[in-house]
Amino acid sequence: MERFTSAASSDGYTGLTMRISKLQGVAAALLVIMMPATLLALDPPQDKGKPDKAKNEKKVDHNDHGGSLDVIAVASVGIRLSYGDARQFAVESNLTGYKPLPPGIRKNLARGKPMPPGIAKTRMPSSFLTRLPAHEGYEWRIAGTDLALVFQADMSISGVLKDVFK
Numbered sequence: 001m002e003r004f005t006s007a008a009s010s011d012g013y014t015g016l017t018m019r020i021s022k023l024q025g026v027a028a029a030l031l032v033i034m035m036p037a038t039l040l041a042l043d044p045p046q047d048k049g050k051p052d053k054a055k056n057e058k059k060v061d062h063n064d065h066g067g068s069l070d071v072i073a074v075a076s077v078g079i080r081l082s083y084g085d086a087r088q089f090a091v092e093s094n095l096t097g098y099k100p101l102p103p104g105i106r107k108n109l110a111r112g113k114p115m116p117p118g119i120a121k122t123r124m125p126s127s128f129l130t131r132l133p134a135h136e137g138y139e140w141r142i143a144g145t146d147l148a149l150v151f152q153a154d155m156s157i158s159g160v161l162k163d164v165f166k
Contacts, residue, residue: 072149072159079133079149079158086132086147086164093128098165101144109143115155119143 073080090096100106101119108116122142132140138158141148147164148157 072161074135074138074149074158079135079138081133081149081161083161083164086161089128089131090147090164093125093131095125095128095142095165098142098145100163100166101146106144106146109146109148109157109160111157111159113157115141115148115150115157116143 070084071080071082101109105116105119119141124140124142129140137152139150139152141150142165143160145163145166147161149159150156151158
């Protein structure tokens, strides 16, 4: 305890300063050593980097529906629809067996993006459409096997539920 209370003596003060300096040096060295190891442990982003044979194998997940959101929600207008409800409505309306969009077009079917050109507007049966939440200015569209909520003013996508019509 005397070392810290006798800061007035030059010897105690210098010793404390040297200890702090050594600790900073050790911490910096550990950081330099550990940083590359941490970066190597991280996986590259999906679809980036070299393919790994073990990672390339497809795992079957029966709860997966195309990596989409489980719920479409536009809070400002009170629209909310879950994947489970939409899928149930599609099955009950016999709207299954649709073919998916080509991968390049399907990749562009995402929230905030404009509706991709060339997607034919598929007419939905009224029995299905009446079960979906509706709000002025928005419309539901079938895009391959996916259900998209589109803002009509600029044709931007507000949400997508993938594989509803699979």
